Amino acid sequence: MSAPISNPTPSSDDIVDTTPLLSSNGSHDDISHNQGRRSVRRQSLREAARFLRQASSRRLMREPSMMVRETAAEQLEERQSDWAYSKPVVVLDLVWNLAFVGVALAVLFLSTNEHPETPLRLWIVGYAIQCLLHMVCVCVEYRRRRRRRVSSFSTIEEGNLSPGSARGESEQYVTLAQFEEDGTSAAKYLESANTMFSFLWWIIGFYWISAGGQTLARVSPQLYWLCIIFLGFDVFFVVFCVALACIIGIAVCCCLPCIIAILYAVADQEGASKEDIDRLSKFKFQSIGENEKLSGDTQTSDGGIMTECGTDTPREHFLAQEDAECCICLSAYDDGVELRELPCGHHFHCACVDKWLHLNATCPLCKI
Template identity: 55%
Template sequence: MLVRETAAMQLERRRADWAHSRPVVALDIAWNVAFAAATAAVLVASTEENPVTPLRLWLVGYALQCLVHVGLVCSDSRRRPAHARSSDVESADGDAAGAGTDSSDSDEDEDEGREQRSSFAKRCESINTMVSFLWWIIGFYWVVSGGDVLEHDAPRLYWLSVVFLAFDVFFAVFCVAMACFIGIALCCCLPCVIAILYALAGQEGASDADICFLPRYKYSDPSEDGQKGTDEGVMIPVLNNSGTSTSERILLREDAECCICLSSYEDGAELSALPCNHHFHWTCITKWLRMHATCPLCKYNILKGSESA
């Protein structure tokens, strides 16, 4: 879950950075300015046209909405680099605590001012989007109600209005399709890919040669005639295939249990210990390490020599 949430956060951050990147912002500004310029050119060239519906008014309103959107985008693009720089400075200053209350208060005031301006810009963008949607409905009604008469009496105004209406429809369909694609990818593909990668990373098995280097022991239970005479057992080292041995280990009776098979150690049982000092039945840990090269308890990786996350 932590891996999945981190990946989703990284994707969301990358998506936000991509949406406010310079190429995307430049393209957004370019086509809105082009729409406004095209509207001005057609209005000047169609002074003699007499449309039966107020298409001139609709085109002027459409161009004003484009210019308002350009102004909001430019304001947001100028505010984001400044906000990023201030965030970097705050993160760098965060390591040196107690630098002064006056500077921290001024930073808090600046943060509040930036948040207020950002929320105001978002509200303005939302209002502009809603007005644009309503204005699109009005323009669609005027174009449809004008019909062939509007096309004959005011062809330039008519076709420019049709182009703007069609572009808005295409852009809306494109955004919905991209949102559905991203949503499906986040809900289906991303968890599958993360699960596969996580499974492959977690199921990296050890070879028999790696397992043979682990120290082996024989458990000695100091009981006599079935009566427990002491609370401690002894792990007696056995010479392994690598020709090395280790010292004896004292093992408390409550710890004399294999966490893999959940069985207590019996007298004469073959054991093995990992570099993290956790011990198991030799047969149990051998089967486990062939599938997972990590300790079942602390996730110590015997191949990498460190604890895996």
């Protein structure tokens, strides 16, 4: 478990740079804007991590390690949201739902001579309308995110050209936030209502199919099997999403280094650059030997010593046994391993934290 090295607790009134490893102009408006964006992150993976924290023994996974995993779940959830509204995924989603609408219309046209006892034709029409509403909501959200990205780039360029216009940038951020909130509230409500209605509509369709029984398969085979296919696809997607969420939650808690390595390989750099990371203090860890413990040369009875590398007057930090482990990979520090100390005072394996900082220029433990 990594612990800070006697750092004073910052006051709640202080302004804390949430990306201290990135080169920036230090504008307070930029900080406020970034904090506002993070406040709307979805909570599912983070809640899964908290649930596993409550179910797990503290001996297996202590509090700081769980805090790191909550931060990683937050970061993964944000990236998952960005990937879900990337252009290829949006196009696939639209084509998929359009195919459902096309199949529904074709079957309705070909089954004009079928007269089922239950209103299956009405259920299919309702299902197609849900697909169309979903397509509209996806398009609105995709355009909003694209507009926000373009506006952010233009704001950054204007700020670089006129660094003294802090007030104007602040007003522009407020206007943009209000515009996004007003423009997407209706789409969000529509998407939520459509999701709730789709759940109720699935129950109604299942009831009508069950009430008709095998008679529907003989009297109206096309409508019957189309309803069965639509109901089956919905069940498959629900089971797939639940299983995927469970796998990701378990992977974040138990295999966090693997998740970070995958993100490091496939994601674009949005955190600190290699030069910024290399400027951070690097230490070598040396465990306390039996001779040192018996002679009483150190102030601790166990643990080890962190010695700064690459300086003429290296600093040394004594670590207790419970602090001599990496919160990311949950492995104890071995002799001679290289550690990275962040400006906040927390320390991790270089191999673990360097990849994290490449993705997010904040401490995975305290988010500073």
